[in-house]
Amino acid sequence: MADHSSHDPLAGIPFDRVPPSGAYGAGGAAGVTVATTDTPFIALVVARNGFAASVAGRLGRAFGVEVADQARAAIGAASTVVGTGPGRFLVLSKTEPDLAGTLRALLGVEAAITEQDDAYVTFDLAGDKVPDLIAKGALIDLDPRVFLPGHAATTVIAHIGVTLWRVHESGWRLLVARSLEASFTRFLVASGAEFGLRLENGTAGRG
Amino acid sequence: MRIPCPYCGERDAHEFAYLGDATLTRPDPAAAEAEQAFHDYVYLRDNPAGAHEEWWYHANGCRQWLRVARDTRTHAISGAVAARVAGEPA
Numbered sequence: 051m052a053d054h055s056s057h058d059p060l061a062g063i064p065f066d067r068v069p070p071s072g073a074y075g076a077g078g079a080a081g082v083t084v085a086t087t088d089t090p091f092i093a094l095v096v097a098r099n100g101f102a103a104s105v106a107g108r109l110g111r112a113f114g115v116e117v118a119d120q121a122r123a124a125i126g127a128a129s130t131v132v133g134t135g136p137g138r139f140l141v142l143s144k145t146e147p148d149l150a151g152t153l154r155a156l157l158g159v160e161a162a163i164t165e166q167d168d169a170y171v172t173f174d175l176a177g178d179k180v181p182d183l184i185a186k187g188a189l190i191d192l193d194p195r196v197f198l199p200g201h202a203a204t205t206v207i208a209h210i211g212v213t214l215w216r217v218h219e220s221g222w223r224l225l226v227a228r229s230l231e232a233s234f235t236r237f238l239v240a241s242g243a244e245f246g247l248r249l250e251n252g253t254a255g256r257g
Numbered sequence: 258m259r260i261p262c263p264y265c266g267e268r269d270a271h272e273f274a275y276l277g278d279a280t281l282t283r284p285d286p287a288a289a290e291a292e293q294a295f296h297d298y299v300y301l302r303d304n305p306a307g308a309h310e311e312w313w314y315h316a317n318g319c320r321q322w323l324r325v326a327r328d329t330r331t332h333a334i335s336g337a338v339a340a341r342v343a344g345e346p347a
Contacts, residue, residue: 121265121319135319136264136339189269203265206272206317 075243081179101160102137123215170225179245208237276312
């Protein structure tokens with residue numbers, strides 16, 4: 051892993067390439083760690099008119115979590131259900147390769163399902179300085195006293211559309227469209243350098 | 258300017274796209290005066306100084322259309338409801 055100076059942590063890295071894994075910015079213990087190594091299976095569920103409550107209930111029972119039709123992340127051992135709009139849910143699973151098929155069987159005519167496995171890059175941010183980092187690009191209040199574990203938001207950070215939620219006390223997960231991975235990673239590196247940032251890239255999509 | 262989205266909460270106006278007057282009703286195309294009515298519906302707009310109702314699309318959020326009550330003199334926003342919900346902004 052390369053070490054990149056705090057003077058210009060992105061020096062020499064082409065703007066259209068994802069910065070490589072390594073330590074960026076201030077030395078010592080990293081204030082923020084960023085990992086894109088987890089590649090969950092993802093599907094979007096859009097409830098048909100009048101079925102939002104029923105779909106929320108079915109998703110909750112199937113994945114063993116409490117799902118409500120609001121901007122929250124219901125986090126289970128193997129699956130997470132995130133509300134992104136009225137009657138709209140992103141479902142993430144570690145264990146269901148055919149997640150869309152499973153959801154179609156579960157929800158039938160109550161919802162439209164689309165597979166999103168390779169649509170998003172999953173950024174896992176950890177560390178006490180994460181709120182200070184994303185505050186540099188966010189338009190919403192992500193103060194840890196206000197934005198609690200289980201809270202979710204679909205918004206823009208650094209002019210890039212993201213869906214994010216707080217997984218636990220010092221862990222946040224951000225979904226970013228895959229084609230914007232390089233740009234968003236550059237924002238994270240540039241904004242996190244003052245805290246010391248450790249980046250661990252994943253592999254490309256499943257193709 | 259911040260818009261109180263019923264689903265997302267208070268959000269910056271940059272997340273939204275503006276459409277315009279939310280008080281118009283599409284005329285009946287079968288009516289005798291339909292041509293004139295559609296001309297007025299498509300082209301004629303009031304420019305009120307004060308309370309106004311308008312459509313905003315929450316493009317970078319829940320992707321829903323909102324009916325927003327805004328004062329055109331102060332930009333004070335007194336309420337917003339989802340377009341899919343009938344009724345007046347709060």
